[in-house]
Amino acid sequence: MAVSSAKRRHKVRRRADMSLLGGIRPPIAVLSALLLALAGLTALGFGKPDNEPLPTAVRTSQQHFAEDGAIALRASLDESITDLNRTAALFNAGDPVSADTVLDKLGNVYQKWRGSAIVEITSGKLLAARGENVPLLAVDREKLSEKDGLAPRMVRLKNGETRLLTFALLSWEGKPQQLLITSNSLKVPGISLGKFRVIAVVDSGGTILSSDGLRAAEDIPSKTVEDEVKETKKQLRTFAKLAAEKSAANPVTTKEPGSGGFFGVSGTMTGSRISQERPVVGYATLAAPEAGGSTDATGLGLSVVTLVTVPENTSRVTDPLFGLVAAAALLVIGALAVALLLGTVQRPLIRLFLESRRLSRGDLTRPVTVPRFGEARRIGDALERLRLQLLGGTPAETSDGNDDAKRRRGRRVGTRALLAGGGILLLIWSAPMMLLLNRAGDTIVVPQQLVNDQRDRTDTLTDRVRRALNEGHADLLSVATLIGDQTAPADMATVLERTMTEHPRYRSLYVLSPDGTVLAKAGDSPQHPGGKRTGNAPIAVLSTDSKEPQVAGYAELPGRDGALVVGEFRVDFLNSLLKRPGLGQIRIVDAERRIVGANTGYRAFQKLPSSRLDSLVSATGQKVGLSPRPSGVLFRDGDGIQIAAAAPFAGGGAAKSLGWTVVSWQPASALAIPEYSAQNRTVLAGLLGVTAAAACLGWLHIVVVRPLRELARQAETLADGDRRTVLYPRHHDEVGAITRSLELLRQQLQEQRRREGAPSALAERI
Structure with a gap:
């Protein structure tokens, strides 16, 4: 023992x-070790002057602006190509018609092409033409049978302008094949440029194919303005070359993993200072709506470049000694x-x-x-x-x-x-960093360019929604024209099914007889109340009592005594058009300022969250006697600094009768403005100090x-x-x-x- x-x-x-x-x-x-590392980060993060000439928020806004232009151009080109192919397919499914009839019906439904023509493929004979002359000599009829023979292509005209040619085949049994050709310019549609912005479409080699925003300045008889226009053109050509080089990169390598957002290559560049102003350039490639996908438009290798001059920020936000003093204080307190x-x-x-x-x-x-x-x-x-x-x-x-x-x-x-005593010592340093130091007050300077960009991008988004609804109504007119008064209900369903497949904007398509009977349908069950059309508007909201907005478009069938083709739009389709980064909260409101669409969760037909947004919508000109116009404003009140903008439906088309307005707003603190960036870094340093103390003392x-x-x-x-x-x-x-x-x-x-x-x-x- x-x-x-x-x-x-x-x-x-x-x-x-x-x-x-x-x-x-x-x-x-x-x-x-953590306190030493935090002291080093504090000294490095605040030790250098934070007086960059252009805030990060301004540069990021120009990148988003270019992305908006790229999305609009890609959607417009793909929509045009799809409409042309679908129209040709619908004509091919019916009885043979003359070339003039095809172009007349095409022009009555769609007003999007500058020129159109039909050519007999075997002989090359021009059968019909409308609009401006289509460059037929640029089409090699012998290569149409190849794999990419009908792919869209760009043609340079003698006057230096560029046209995009799109093709579709017209085939009827017993008749020679015909080639339907349309030409269009490469101008970015529906982009609100404001007063001092320039936008251009650039090919893969850096050549400017089209531009907009310079003509107004050229018309002003001033030597100074003329020199500025020449300098802007020179800079635009230079940046176009650089943007084309940067756009050749793989999109996967240009973004942070999991960052999402725009699926193509995009970014910003800055030029040399001119008269206390600095040019900022945003560029973006034409990208498919889904990651890794491709469309006919994305295969053209185009990019959108925007340029705007912004006044430099010469004020100093933080004292360069602040970081050193804060780091020294942390070392002393941490040592204690x-x-x-x-x-x-x-x-x-x-x-x-x-x-x-x-x-x-x-x-x-x-x-x-x-x-x-x-x-x-x-x-x-x-x-x-x-x-x-x-x-x-x-x-x-x-x-x-x-x-x-x-x-x-x-x-x-x-x-x-x-x-606890050790924790209190560390809180002596961390608490002021989180709660007191470097506070961005209500008097901070928000660059006017951000307010202008919020207004212009909201106006662009409004035009995008309006065009999408107009395109949808044009599709209904095309279907109604092709169905006519001779098509049987079984054939109607075939046409509707094909349209549903090619255009995912509809939840249901159906033909409604004058007595409210559904003759043919495709998609979900119709939600039309009572089977009767209320009013004569081409696009209308079916009911304001439902859980989600129900928007439908109407097109009358010729020769059927008031029968209608009705297309009910998917709410998700409208909401998906609003998902753009950098604009904050976005809402579509009707004439009564009730919400009918949003980029985040919402309740249908509820009011806007604040009275000042109601006032902003009223100021856009929806009231009688005022012309519709977009507006942007910077709110400074008890709810903090907020940038807001509103833009009503303006321009022609069936959607104008809806009287809708797109409203967007976001807190200025969400933007990368120097004052808020300094505040965020200070709060982060304090949080890191509290976290280090809590983790180690808890351990x-x-x-x-x-x-x-x-x-x-x-x-x-x-x-x-x-x-x-x-x-x-x-x-x-x-x-x-x-x-x-x-x-x-x-x-x-x-x-x-x-x-x-x-x-x-x-x-x-x-």
């Missing part, structure tokens, strides 16, 4: 001598916090570990050095009492009358209070303080005479080593008791 007990004690001693992983040192060391933890928590605990190991090895000559505070003091008092008991004293003799008072004084300042509390409190209770119980409770270490750290030493002391006291003739353990239990 004696040999076994000696081996067990030797094993415990060997474990106590091991260098243990964890314990009190790692949390304090990690806290020191770490010194507090080292002096009042780590060193006393390590001293207790050494004292307990000395006692467990039999060195009882020197009194135990007792720490001054907290649980360490309680454990030190217990070790001293155990040393005296090993020298022959009893628990009662080693406890004097003042022992309880000493214990109470030791509990007054526990280890948890010491950790210290879980790993050290809680086990130490339990160990203090066990040590006092052992010193009071409890020899039966075995002490088990929880972790292989300093607290665990002290626990093992106390267990060895407990075993030594038991052996001492046996040698003195004390009752056995079995007798004690009895």
Whole structure:
């Protein structure tokens, strides 16, 4: 038994001598490293002057503007190609008609092509033509049978302009094949340029194919303006070359993984300063609506480039010494916090570990050095009492009358209070960083260009929605014209199904008889109330009592006494048109300012969230007697600084009768404006400080303080005479080593008791 007990004690001693992983040192060391790293980041983040000539928000806005133009151009080209192919397919499905009839019906339904022509493929004979002359010599009829023979292509005219030619085949049994050709310019449709913006379409070689925004300046008889126009053209040509080079990159390599947004290549560039202004360029390639996809338009290799001159920002937002002062303050406060933890928590605990190991090895000559505070003091008092008991004293003799008072004084300042003191020291630095310093007040300067961009982009988005509805109504007119008065219901369903497949904007298509009977349908069940058309508007909202807006377009069938082709638009289709980054919250409201569409969640036909947005919509000219016009405004009130814009449906088309307005708004704090950027970095530094303190001090509390409190209770119980409770270490750290030493002391006291003739353990239990 004696040999076994000696081996067990030797094993415990060997474990106590091991260098243990964890314990009190790692949390304090990690806290020191994190505070040093945070001080370095603070000095680097604020140590340089934050007076960039152009705010990041302005540059990003120009990138979004170019993306809007690329989306509009791609959608317009693909829509034109799809409409031409679908129209040709519908003609091919019916009886043969003359070339003049085809072009007349095509022109009556769609007014989107500058010129159109039909050529007999075998002979090359021109059968019919409308509009401007189509460059027929650029078409090689012998290559039409190849794989890409009917792909759209660009042709350079003698006057330097570029035309896009699109093709479709007209085939009837017993008649020679005919080639339907349309030509159109490459002008970006529906883009609101404002007063000083230039936009251009560029090919893969950097050649400007078309541009807009310079003509107004050229008409002004001023030498200065003329020079500025020439300089702008020169810069535009230079940036077009650079944009073409950058656009050749793979979109996957130009964006952060998972960033989403625009699926093509886009970015910004800045030019040299001219008269306190600096040109900012945004560029974007024509990209498919889905990642990794391609369309006929994206295969043309086109890019959209926008250029606008913006006044430079010469004001200084933050003092360059702020970062150095904040970093120095963090180093001083962090050093005090770490010194507090080292002096009042780590060193006393390590001293207790050494004292307990000395006692467990039999060195009882020197009194135990007792720490001054907290649980360490309680454990030190217990070790001293155990040393005296090993020298022959009893628990009662080693406890004097003042022992309880000493214990109470030791509990007054526990280890948890010491950790809280360290946390309070770190909060002295972190709290002002989060709540007080570098606050962006209500007087910050928001660049006027951001307000202009919000207005112009909202106007562009309005035109995009209006054009989409007009295109949908034009499709219905095309279907109605081709169905005519001779088509049977079975054939009607075939035409409707084909239209549904080619145009996902509809949830349902159906033919409605004058008495409200559905003669043929495709898609979902019709939601038309009572089967009757209310009013004569070509596009109307069916009901304002439903859970979601129901918008339908009408086209009358010729020769059928009022029968209609009805297309109900998908709400998701309208909402998807509004999903553009950089505009914040976007809503479509009707003439009563009730919401009918949004880019985020909404309730149908509810009011706008604030009265100032209602006033903004009214100011756009929806009231009687005012001309519709887009407007943008910067709100400064109790709700913070907010940029808002509204643009009503303007221009022709069936959608104008709806009287809708697109409204967008976003807080200025969401933009990369220097004042807000400095505030965000300051808050981030404070949050990092709080996080580092909470993580490391919490780690210290879980790993050290809680086990130490339990160990203090066990040590006092052992010193009071409890020899039966075995002490088990929880972790292989300093607290665990002290626990093992106390267990060895407990075993030594038991052996001492046996040698003195004390009752056995079995007798004690009895």
